[in-house]
Amino acid sequence: MTEKEEKTYSISELAKEFDITTRSIRFYEDQGLISPLRNGQSRIYSKRDRVRLKLILRGKRLGFSLAETGQLFELYDADKSSVTQLNTMLKLIELKKAELHQQLDDIKVVLMELVTVEKRCRDTLADAKQHKTA
Numbered sequence: 001m002t003e004k005e006e007k008t009y010s011i012s013e014l015a016k017e018f019d020i021t022t023r024s025i026r027f028y029e030d031q032g033l034i035s036p037l038r039n040g041q042s043r044i045y046s047k048r049d050r051v052r053l054k055l056i057l058r059g060k061r062l063g064f065s066l067a068e069t070g071q072l073f074e075l076y077d078a079d080k081s082s083v084t085q086l087n088t089m090l091k092l093i094e095l096k097k098a099e100l101h102q103q104l105d106d107i108k109v110v111l112m113e114l115v116t117v118e119k120r121c122r123d124t125l126a127d128a129k130q131h132k133t134a
Contacts, residue, residue, distance in 0.1 A: 009045040
């Protein structure tokens with residue numbers, strides 16, 4: 001295929017493929033993460049836009065902000081060898097892992113507190129039942 005014959009996508013095709021709303025796609029466009037061509041009012045998405053959309057959604061699943069994803073796109077656009085992008089990605093991964101470990105520790109503490117409160121409630125209920133029947 002030549003460049004002119006490159007596969008293009010409509011906003012509704014991409015929304016359906018990735019199971020997201022067209023509004024979400026327009027939002028990513030507003031944020032500068034994708035940049036479709038225009039034909040009048042219609043948006044025409046390229047293979048590059050489709051790949052970027054896929055990466056945006058993957059980044060979201062992994063907990064990356066849109067700003068972080070945008071930063072990676074900018075680095076890639078500036079350095080196609082992607083060494084800088086990969087180093088930045090590794091730093092972001094390290095930060096995200098540390099953040100998730102902290103959240104996991106926080107969840108463990110809250111779970112222990114809930115178990116303690118639950119036990120107190122059950123003990124108090126059992127005492128109340130004993131005093132009622134006595």
